[in-house]
Amino acid sequence: MTALIILAAGASSRLGFPKQTLLYKGKTLLELAIEAGIKSRCHEVMVVLGANADTIEPGIKQYNISILHNPDWANGMASSITTAMTEVMQNPAIRSVVIMLCDQPFVTRTLIDSLLFKQQQTGKHLIACTYSDTVGVPALxxxxxxxxxxxxxxxxxxxxxxxxxxxxxxxxxxEKGGIDIDTVADYEALIGNT
Known part of the structure; x- marks a missing residue:
């Protein structure tokens, strides 16, 4: 059984407002991430919120997901991973997790399922994505x-x-893994390319 963890606790300080609520193709970035996860072969979708949770949470209440709150979000991304993994480890049926961010708008169900398939195919304990001369998330x-x-x-x-x-x-x-939204210019480039 695989759980999908969406990290969405950051304050979007470079952007100046919550990136989780930015609209792309009629959905927020966080909704796009959640829907990709729900449609995938992952059995459970967990979203970790922190900064601006009061603003973000009402927009995702309609989904059948676990919403986790990270009170230590300001301490960095590791605290959100810890929040999610503490929850995951209470369920021994979960044998793998996919960790992804909420600001990579081109993550799809197919991409997430490809991580699961590659793990079954190779038996490796870590499956990551390659893009922009790096290796990163989403990763299993x-x-x-x-x-x-x-x-x-x-x-x-x-x-x-x-x-x-x-x-x-x-x-x-x-291919489009290097496209993430950290600044207004990033968002404008994303909108301009649709």
Missing amino acids: FTHRLFEQLLQLQGQEGAKKLITDHPDQVATIPF
Whole structure:
């Protein structure tokens, strides 16, 4: 069983307002991420909220997902991963997790399912996406890496495990994975390309 974890707790400080609520093709960025997860072969979708949760949560209440609150969101991405993994590890049926961000608008159900398929195909414990000369999220981690995800600190994200365990990593291509929304210019470029 695989759980999908969507990290959506950040304050969007470079943008100046919650990126989770930005509209793209009639949906918010967070809704697009949630819908890709719900349509995928993942059994459960978890969204970790933090900054601006009061603004964001009403817009996602209609989905059949777990909404987790990270009171330590200001301490960095690791705290959101810890929040989610603490929940995951209470369910021994969950044998792998996919971790993704809420601001990569081109993540699809097909991409998420490709991570699961690649893991079955290769037996590797970490399946990541390649894009823009890097390896990153969305990424799948099997239960063998759960404790290490729990031990991440501060600004460390899932990428630390990818770097630490190159022998355990298999990859899939994600052509538009480098497109994420951190600034107004990023958002304007996204809207301009539709």
